[in-house]
Amino acid sequence: MEPYALLLALLDIELRLGRKRRGVDPGTKASRRVDLDLLLHGSLLMRSTPLTLPHPRMHERAFVLRPLLDLAPDIELPGFGRADRLLGAVLHQRLERIDHEA
Secondary structure, rough: OOOHHHHHHHHHHHHHOOOOOOOOOHHHHHHHHOOOOOOOOOOOEEEOOOEEEEEOOHHHOHHHHHHHHHOOOOOOOOEEEHHHHHHOOOOOOOOOOOOOOO
């Protein structure tokens, strides 16, 4: 899927799962039931009003980098470098594994 179509698909999933975006102050971090972000699209670098790739803060978030490295240990974030090296700068952030029983 091309990036904009994928973004629209993610927004549709959020909407169907009860996410409401109207009237929310973008500067406020509200609790959300679901939050789907498009983080990467291959090696694509882009910046537009609705979409920036890679996600502009993913390199600052251990909760993004750690699972990403579990899936792709050698991954590089376009414009930022190797994810394993980026993780070293955010290891102070608390991560907690949540195991769900079936």
